[in-house]
Amino acid sequence: MTTRHRQRGMILPALVLLLSLGGLGWLLSGQDSPADRAARQLAADRRTDQALQVAREALLGFAANYRNKEHPNADFGYLPCPDLDGDGSSETCGGQGQVSVGRLPYLTLNLPDLRDGSGECLWYAVSGAFKNNPKADTVTWDNTGSFRLLDGDARVIALPGDQAGLAAALIIAPGRPLAGQQRSPGPGRCGGDPEARRIDAYLESIVTTAGTGPIDVATSSPDGNDRMVAIDTADIYLQLKGRASYASHLQKVFQSLADCALTSKLPSPIGSQVHGPVDLGRLPALDRLQGPCRNADLRDPAANWAGMVRYARCSSGTACLAGAGQRCRGALIFAGERQPTQRRLGPPEQQGIDAYLEDSTLAALSTGQLGALPTQITLPFAARRQPAAADVALCLP
DSSP, X not given: OXXXXXXXXXXXXXXXXXXXXXXXXXXXXXXXXXXXXXXXXXXXXXXXXXXXXXXXXXXXXXXXXXXSSSSTTSXXXXXXXXXXXXXXXXXXXXXXXXXXXXXXXXXXXXXXXXXXXXXXXXXXXXXXXXXXXXXXSOOSTTOOOSEEEEOTTSOEEOOTTSTTOOXXXXXXXXXXXXXXXXOOXXXXXXXXXXXXXXXXXXXXXXXXXXXXXXXXXXXXXXTOOOEEEEEOHHHHHHHHHTSHHHHHHHHHHHHHHHHHHHHTTOOOOEEEEEETTEEEEEOOOGGGOOSGGGSTTTHHHHHHHGGGEEEEEETTSSOOEEOSSSEXXXXXXXXXXXXXXXXXXXXXXXXXXXXXXXHHHHHHHHXXXXXXXXXXXXXXXXXXXXXXXXXXXXXXX
């Protein structure tokens, strides 16, 4: 074979190799184009959004079903504590009223270990006003959250479902680690930081959980990649108000308080003021009463809702009030949800009567006429987004 033929035989494989390498480079560069990177980020964001929404709905379902076979004597409306030790389950978290931050307790919520688009497990922060262990003194639709959301310019984002504009809980997707965030690998389902102490290695939005006031949460920051969804008070009770059985639950609790007042021989109202023929104030503490409100299955709900009740007793000791077909020595009034003009921030004992009772109710008490007031708590499904603000009165004969 001549030299020229040998050269031709060598050039052909070299050209094939060169073309192959060029094609491979073209394919690789095409797979990592700006459009492909944007598509991958969009898919990751969708996975994050889906995981956050699934977790949010599960938490609302937990609150709406809390009084079940696992907690038959508890009231509705409680949220779980976070997972603080990496086992996927809710723990006892801090002291009463304290905020708690950890990972989402997916096993407690009957969920898989939900991940964000970067593959990280979700985190979860809960207000001390709604957590279930230890519980707050009272949990009702007047409770306010603990988390004050801030936008990218540090302006407050007031949530409409909380009278203070705060969030009761947050579900947070931490995203990939940023510069300076050291996350330990490990055999656990959510990595090697099972005790969730090193919040700063995962979250930028929550800097501290200390203090007694609202905790600022940066929802958008050029230096962070946390993504989150919030739950406020109205979100929790909207679920409950949509249930046909919830009004009857509240009515049972309300009736038990009235029965306790009667069984306890109509004790003097606490913090009372003379209002026409009655002394109008609050019920005594439950441990000073006797009757069904002290029973195991009603003690927790009664303690929660007693602050929503106002108690009128005839100053003369006679049946000074005209009820529906009977005379009454007193009345118990369930105040319902607050009107937009009413504020109930702080303990019930620090609020004025007008923060709870409507003008028409006060006028009826002044004239000794209860007959026009409803006696049944109603939460119509069609109007569940409106406050169930009508005062309801029970005659105490």
